[in-house]
Amino acid sequence: MTTIHDVAKQAGVSIGTVSNVLNKTNKVAPDTAVRVMEAVQALNYVPNTMAKGLKTKKTRNIGILAEDISAFSSGDIINGIWKYAEEHDYAVNLCNLIVNNRVSSVSGSIYQELEQTASFQKSVEKSLGLLLASRVDGIIYIGVHPRDVGHILPSFDVPIVYVYSYTSKDDYCVNYDDFQGAKLAVEYLAEMGHKRIALLSGSIDSVASHKRLMGYQETLMKHHLAFRPEYICTGNWLYEDGYRNCVRLLDLSEPPTAIFSMSDLMAYGALNACLDRQLRVPEDISIHGFDGLEHSAYTHPALTTVQLPLQEMGRKSMETLLHVINHEQPDSRSILLPCSHVVRKTVGKCSSPIYTAHH
Amino acid sequence: MTTIHDVAKQAGVSIGTVSNVLNKTNKVAPDTAVRVMEAVQALNYVPNTMAKGLKTKKTRNIGILAEDISAFSSGDIINGIWKYAEEHDYAVNLCNLIVNNRVSSVSGSIYQELEQTASFQKSVEKSLGLLLASRVDGIIYIGVHPRDVGHILPSFDVPIVYVYSYTSKDDYCVNYDDFQGAKLAVEYLAEMGHKRIALLSGSIDSVASHKRLMGYQETLMKHHLAFRPEYICTGNWLYEDGYRNCVRLLDLSEPPTAIFSMSDLMAYGALNACLDRQLRVPEDISIHGFDGLEHSAYTHPALTTVQLPLQEMGRKSMETLLHVINHEQPDSRSILLPCSHVVRKTVGKCSSPIYTAHH
DNA sequence: TTGTAAGCGTTATCAT
DNA sequence: ATGATAACGCTTACAA
Numbered sequence: 001m002t003t004i005h006d007v008a009k010q011a012g013v014s015i016g017t018v019s020n021v022l023n024k025t026n027k028v029a030p031d032t033a034v035r036v037m038e039a040v041q042a043l044n045y046v047p048n049t050m051a052k053g054l055k056t057k058k059t060r061n062i063g064i065l066a067e068d069i070s071a072f073s074s075g076d077i078i079n080g081i082w083k084y085a086e087e088h089d090y091a092v093n094l095c096n097l098i099v100n101n102r103v104s105s106v107s108g109s110i111y112q113e114l115e116q117t118a119s120f121q122k123s124v125e126k127s128l129g130l131l132l133a134s135r136v137d138g139i140i141y142i143g144v145h146p147r148d149v150g151h152i153l154p155s156f157d158v159p160i161v162y163v164y165s166y167t168s169k170d171d172y173c174v175n176y177d178d179f180q181g182a183k184l185a186v187e188y189l190a191e192m193g194h195k196r197i198a199l200l201s202g203s204i205d206s207v208a209s210h211k212r213l214m215g216y217q218e219t220l221m222k223h224h225l226a227f228r229p230e231y232i233c234t235g236n237w238l239y240e241d242g243y244r245n246c247v248r249l250l251d252l253s254e255p256p257t258a259i260f261s262m263s264d265l266m267a268y269g270a271l272n273a274c275l276d277r278q279l280r281v282p283e284d285i286s287i288h289g290f291d292g293l294e295h296s297a298y299t300h301p302a303l304t305t306v307q308l309p310l311q312e313m314g315r316k317s318m319e320t321l322l323h324v325i326n327h328e329q330p331d332s333r334s335i336l337l338p339c340s341h342v343v344r345k346t347v348g349k350c351s352s353p354i355y356t357a358h359h
Numbered sequence: 360m361t362t363i364h365d366v367a368k369q370a371g372v373s374i375g376t377v378s379n380v381l382n383k384t385n386k387v388a389p390d391t392a393v394r395v396m397e398a399v400q401a402l403n404y405v406p407n408t409m410a411k412g413l414k415t416k417k418t419r420n421i422g423i424l425a426e427d428i429s430a431f432s433s434g435d436i437i438n439g440i441w442k443y444a445e446e447h448d449y450a451v452n453l454c455n456l457i458v459n460n461r462v463s464s465v466s467g468s469i470y471q472e473l474e475q476t477a478s479f480q481k482s483v484e485k486s487l488g489l490l491l492a493s494r495v496d497g498i499i500y501i502g503v504h505p506r507d508v509g510h511i512l513p514s515f516d517v518p519i520v521y522v523y524s525y526t527s528k529d530d531y532c533v534n535y536d537d538f539q540g541a542k543l544a545v546e547y548l549a550e551m552g553h554k555r556i557a558l559l560s561g562s563i564d565s566v567a568s569h570k571r572l573m574g575y576q577e578t579l580m581k582h583h584l585a586f587r588p589e590y591i592c593t594g595n596w597l598y599e600d601g602y603r604n605c606v607r608l609l610d611l612s613e614p615p616t617a618i619f620s621m622s623d624l625m626a627y628g629a630l631n632a633c634l635d636r637q638l639r640v641p642e643d644i645s646i647h648g649f650d651g652l653e654h655s656a657y658t659h660p661a662l663t664t665v666q667l668p669l670q671e672m673g674r675k676s677m678e679t680l681l682h683v684i685n686h687e688q689p690d691s692r693s694i695l696l697p698c699s700h701v702v703r704k705t706v707g708k709c710s711s712p713i714y715t716a717h718h
Numbered sequence: 719t720t721g722t723a724a725g726c727g728t729t730a731t732c733a734t
Numbered sequence: 735a736t737g738a739t740a741a742c743g744c745t746t747a748c749a750a
Contacts, residue, residue: 001494001516003727014737019729026730029735049492050409050418051727054742059409061493064453070438072653075429082428082455086482091489094423094453096441123445130450133408134420135360156403157360239657268657275659294431295654298598298627300634362743373721378745385746388719410743413726721750727742734737 002043010039022047049091053135062321063093063131063139065153068100071144072293073164073310080314081140088322093134095127099144111145115152124152132156138321141165145237146175146208159324163317164310166334172324174317174335178208181306181339182215182260185288188304188341189258190223193350194286198231198249198256200242200266209234212262212290231256235266242269250277257350258286264293264305271299271346282348292342301345309337361402369398381406408450412494421680422452422490422498424512427459430503431652432523432669439673440499447681452493454486458503470504474511483511491515497680500524504596505534505567518683522676523669525693531683533676533694537567540665540698541574541619544647547663547700548617549582552709553645557590557608557615559601559625568593571621571649590615594625601628609636616709617645623652623664630658630705641707651701660704668696 008015013032020026021036028036039045053059062085066074078094085092099114114120131139139158143149143165150167153160166173189197199216202209213232220227230252235241242261246269249255261267267289274281281287281301289296292307316335323330367374372391379385380395387395398404412418421444425433437453444451458473473479490498498517502508502524509526512519525532548556558575561568572591579586589611594600601620605628608614620626626648633640640646640660648655651666675694682689 005727015728016730016738017736020736023729027735032735046488046491048413048494048727050412050494051742052729053409054407054413054727054744055729057742068438069441070434075434078453079427079429079455079457079460082453083457086455086485091493092453094437094441094451096438096445098438098442101438126445129405132405134450135407135409265657272657272659293654295652295657298624298631298654298658300631300659364743374744375722375746376720379720382745386719391719407743410726411745413728413743414745416726719750722748724745724747726744729741731740732738734735 001048002045003048004045006043007036007039007045010043011035057135059135059137060089061091061093061134061136062318063095063134063136064142065095065097065127065131065139066142067097067144067149067165069094069096069098071100072291073144073308074142076310077142077163077314077317080311080316081318082314083311084315084318084322090137090318090322093131093136095130097123097127111147125154128153128156132158138325140317140321145206146178147206159321161317161321161324163313170333172320172330172333172335174313174320174337176308176313177336177338178211179215180336181290181308182212182262183219184339184341185260185290185306186216186219188343189260189286189288189347190219190225192258192286192347194256194258195225195350196228196231196254196256197225197258197260199233200245200259200261200263200270201232201234202237202262202266204234209262216260237263237265239265239269242266243273244269246270246273247277250274250279256285258288258347260288260290262290264289264291264296264303267296267303267305267346268299271303275300281346283351286347286350288347292339296342297344299346304344304347305342307340307342309339312337360407361404363404363406365402366395366398366404369402370394416494418494418496419448420450420452420493420495421677422454422493422495423501424454424456424486424490424498425501426456426503426508426524428453428455428457430459431650432503432667433501435669436501436522436673436676439670439675440677441673442670443674443677443681449496449677449681452490452495454489456482456486470506484513487512487515491517497684499676499680504565505537506565518680520676520680520683522672529692531679531689531692531694533672533679533696535667535672536695536697537570538574539695540649540667541571541621542578543698543700544619544649544665545575545578547702548619548645548647548706549578549584551617551645551706553615553617554584554709555587555590555613555615556584556617556619558592559604559618559620559622559629560591560593561596561621561625563593568621575619596622596624598624598628601625602632603628605629605632609633609638615644617647617706619647619649621649623648623650623655623662626655626662626664626705627658630662640705642710645706645709647706651698655701656703658705663703663706664701666699666701668698671696 021033139160141162149165161172233245289303289305296303320330380392498519500521508524520531592604648662648664655662679689
């Protein structure tokens with residue numbers, strides 16, 4: 001690998017001069033600058049980041065600590081981070097905790113169990129060590145599901161921001177707005193004339209579930225719709241939970257005309273449960289998702305859902321991290337980005353539901 | 360940040376000794392080793408990789424150059440890479456070309472257009488520069504679709520292996536076995552008694568399409584099944600292509616009893632086309648996918664498909680890269696990993712198809 | 719067994 | 735405007 005010395009010799013100048021033209025730190029004569037640049041080109045010189053970092057104590061490297069890179073959300077978040085990083089000439093170090101391969105289910109409590117295991121803790125330690133050893137200027141922690149992850153990392157003195165996750169301490173977090181997202185969905189259902197709107201909730205101990213429940217309730221009230229406890233089903237975000245709970249809902253003496261599912265996965269389950277019952281969606285019953293998985297465009301019929309602003313979250317987290325690194329005060333400790341609404345085919349205007357005839 | 364000097368002072372030894380106990384390069388007295396380790400613990404010392412790398416000329420860093428991190432395949436591949444890397448104490452630098460956000464379609468020719476744009480080439484240059492500046496020991500290039508990407512990168516003197524992509528030069532490539540995967544699918548269809556098996560092919564200029572077509576044809580011959588040109592449809596791997604082509608197939612005077620789709624996305628389209636025609640899957644017609652997208656478990660009915668060995672490919676690519684870095688001769692230049700078969704609900708035993716009555 | 723010192727490729731401070 | 739040189743934190747001879 002060619003070094004600054006090679007370039008200096010080739011251009012017939014000192015290494016200090018080469019450094020000056022490359023970093024524009026000092027005035028150099030235009031013609032020597034040209035000679036240096038020619039030498040750089042000729043020798044294909046790329047400055048050694050390690051030497052530079054050693055000297056300047058700034059690596060222009062940030063670390064990503066992802067709980068699971070193959071989670072549906074991670075790709076888009078990293079995409080957002082990367083774009084902002086590239087625009088600001090930062091490189092990224094990636095570490096991966098691979099939680100999903102280790103847990104059988106997505107349930108909140110299962111994660112807690114996982115986090116207790118020695119294997120997981122060793123993995124966290126190793127990843128963090130890797131990042132700290134590289135002297136990254138900052139770290140972004142990406143969760144697989146918004147939840148309190150404040151107990152996972154030990155304390156260290158590098159700036160960190162949490163995305164798609166949060167802590168109960170005063171760390172910087174960027175997430176989406178559960179409350180607003182839920183309102184988006186239920187508002188739409190109400191506008192379509194639905195009065196009997198059931199809820200497929202995520203796990204009961206999740207803050208996300210609570211916030212969305214608030215959005216559901218508030219919108220119900222706003223439209224003077226009755227809150228029926230029997231319309232609330234709790235699951236663990238997964239397909240099977242949606243299927244099972246939807247079946248229960250359909251067996252009610254007065255079944256709902258619309259279902260708001262807190263995850264697309266549960267919505268798929270609900271959709272298939274309805275289809276298995278020969279119900280037509282959305283003619284007989286409407287289904288509304290939440291997450292905006294790529295696949296939701298391909299269900300039959302295509303799922304109307306709430307889109308998470310994943311890429312924007314990634315971008316915002318990187319932006320926030322850079323602010324912290326540069327000692328600029330970011331706007332807020334906890335940043336919430338709005339969800340958007342994706343209208344497709346599973347929600348229709350409420351008509352007197354055909355299937356109530358069965359009861 | 361605490362340095363080796365701080366540790367040395369705390370332990371009352373020289374920096375050389377600290378280095379020796381940390382790297383086990385030289386014999387040190389057991390009790391001094393203990394003192395050093397205590398100091399390391401107390402000061403929370405993490406060796407500076409940059410200083411280390413500067414000296415040793417080895418960074419124990421590899422670079423990932425991903426065409427698009429949010430492509431369905433990238434997460435699992437990176438997962439595989441990461442696991443192997445972690446086991447061998449390598450860190451990873453991630454660069455992202457974000458091709459999918461820049462092209463409107465997945466068609467092969469569109470990629471070629473993209474690759475010509477100045478914006479893309481600048482991006483490639485920047486990413487490669489980042490990796491080379493970090494003096495990574497090697498690079499893994501991850502494509503978004505297996506195709507020849509040999510023209511994208513300029514030449515440089517760091518070992519590289521291509522995964523989910525290949526080059527026409529003598530680079531190391533690791534991919535899955537298209538031929539074997541296609542045989543898996545068609546063999547199964549034939550075993551289920553299907554004699555009229557249509558093919559939803561990917562783009563005609565793709566090597567993957569060709570190889571799978573070979574697998575299709577060979578299996579047909581093996582089972583003495585006629586090859587009918589009117590059963591071959593070409594698309595661009597996407598949902599809409601599957602839908603459109605399936606409609607054409609169903610309109611044939613003698614429609615197929617089974618469809619082998621070269622991508623899960625096209626299989627979703629075919630499935631929905633059948634459903635829209637009130638056809639029952641798999642009673643009236645069977646559909647077989649290829650890719651093994653996570654979502655295929657949630658279609659209605661769940662899609663029988665061929666599973667790509669994504670994580671294994673990631674793992675193998677990292678393994679191969681390490682061999683090259685350590686100047687050990689890897690087994691082969693072009694590594695093909697076998698696909699596996701995921702039997703779900705969209706393929707059934709062939710019965711005299713009901714819908715032929717329509718014709 | 720342990721300490722000393724040179725050198726890795728930069729940047730930055732001085733001289734010139 | 736340019737050059738010489740120290741320093742960044744580490745490894746690695748070599749000396750003690």
